[in-house]
Amino acid sequence: MPELPEVETIVNALRHGGRGGKPVTGNIVESAQILWDKTLSEPSPGEFCAQISGRKVEEIFRRGKYVIFRLDAGFLLIHLRMSGDLRVDPSSSTQVGDHDRFILNFVDGSRLVFNDTRKFGRVWLVDDPLKTLGKLGIEPFDPALTPHVLFCNLQSKRKYIKSLLLDQSFIAGLGNIYTDESLYRAGIHPLRISSGLTETEAERLLYAIRDTLDEGIKHNGASIDWVYRGGSFQNSFRVYQQTGKPCPVCGTTIERIVAGQRGTHYCPKCQPKGV
DNA sequence: CCTGAAACCTGTCTGC
DNA sequence: TGCAGACAGGTTTCAG
Numbered sequence: 070m071p072e073l074p075e076v077e078t079i080v081n082a083l084r085h086g087g088r089g090g091k092p093v094t095g096n097i098v099e100s101a102q103i104l105w106d107k108t109l110s111e112p113s114p115g116e117f118c119a120q121i122s123g124r125k126v127e128e129i130f131r132r133g134k135y136v137i138f139r140l141d142a143g144f145l146l147i148h149l150r151m152s153g154d155l156r157v158d159p160s161s162s163t164q165v166g167d168h169d170r171f172i173l174n175f176v177d178g179s180r181l182v183f184n185d186t187r188k189f190g191r192v193w194l195v196d197d198p199l200k201t202l203g204k205l206g207i208e209p210f211d212p213a214l215t216p217h218v219l220f221c222n223l224q225s226k227r228k229y230i231k232s233l234l235l236d237q238s239f240i241a242g243l244g245n246i247y248t249d250e251s252l253y254r255a256g257i258h259p260l261r262i263s264s265g266l267t268e269t270e271a272e273r274l275l276y277a278i279r280d281t282l283d284e285g286i287k288h289n290g291a292s293i294d295w296v297y298r299g300g301s302f303q304n305s306f307r308v309y310q311q312t313g314k315p316c317p318v319c320g321t322t323i324e325r326i327v328a329g330q331r332g333t334h335y336c337p338k339c340q341p342k343g344v
Numbered sequence: 345c346c347t348g349a350a351a352c353c354t355g356t357c358t359g360c
Numbered sequence: 361t362g363c364a365g366a367c368a369g370g371t372t373t374c375a376g
Contacts, residue, residue, distance in 0.1 A: 072369065150370045187353045189370065228346070244369055293369065294356075330348075
């Protein structure tokens with residue numbers, strides 16, 4: 070589930086309370102439990118537990134799809150990947166859940182739990198976050214990303230537009246849902262080659278991306294299948310997982326294809342392949 | 345530089 | 361009911 074709007078929702082909750090807990094900001098870590106070793110990307114479990122103990126959470130923010138905790142020394146980075154979720158338990162006496170992989174116990178008795186069914190999620194404790202985050206592309210809402218800049222960047226690549234938007238080094242934060250929805254709103258076929266888009270299309274695409282993400286954030290993200298997180302954007306999907314249903318604009322049947330190994334949903338009429 | 349496929353994992357759903 | 365296969369919000373690695 071976790072694309073930019075979902076991560077943003079989680080970060081907000083961790084900052085201000087919610088997700089069943091007190092605010093994490095300002096809390097001090099007492100200890101860590103690593104329930105699935107591979108969840109920890111770096112450093113080693115021993116070093117991690119030694120270093121994290123006693124650290125204070127100064128600030129929590131998002132970059133791309135990463136949740137970032139700025140500590141009084143170092144940074145804790147968490148990537149939720151496909152099925153990860155973060156929650157706060159008010160009390161650490163609560164039982165550990167089925168797919169809980171990683172726990173931070175705080176001195177006030179609450180704890181932060183990383184739950185991740187598919188075990189793809191990763192955690193880092195680093196001094197220099199840029200080593201991990203450095204390859205990320207520009208944020209979609211960065212004012213420096215103007216229609217013209219996007220157009221030029223699209224020109225410099227020769228990839229399916231769908232694949233390029235999923236590339237985190239191109240723009241950071243878009244995943245399968247928001248890419249399909251953005252391309253639909255922009256009226257651009259997912260298999261168009263990026264360098265073939267016109268400047269007008271690039272402009273439409275940028276505004277479509279921002280509108281779609283905005284709406285996602287407004288709905289607290291999307292909840293799908295058995296991985297539920299409380300968002301409601303799934304009720305506003307226009308093409309994503311709408312295969313076989315009529316396009317809300319023209320009534321044409323929504324189709325599903327595979328692009329870059331990802332299921333891709335679009336309206337054949339509103340998003341013409343063109344030349 | 346680019347693409348496709350495979351790998352990392354568990355769970356759900358569909359069709360035979 | 362059982363079981364194989366497809367599919368799932370992501371990223372990395374490797375072959376071609």
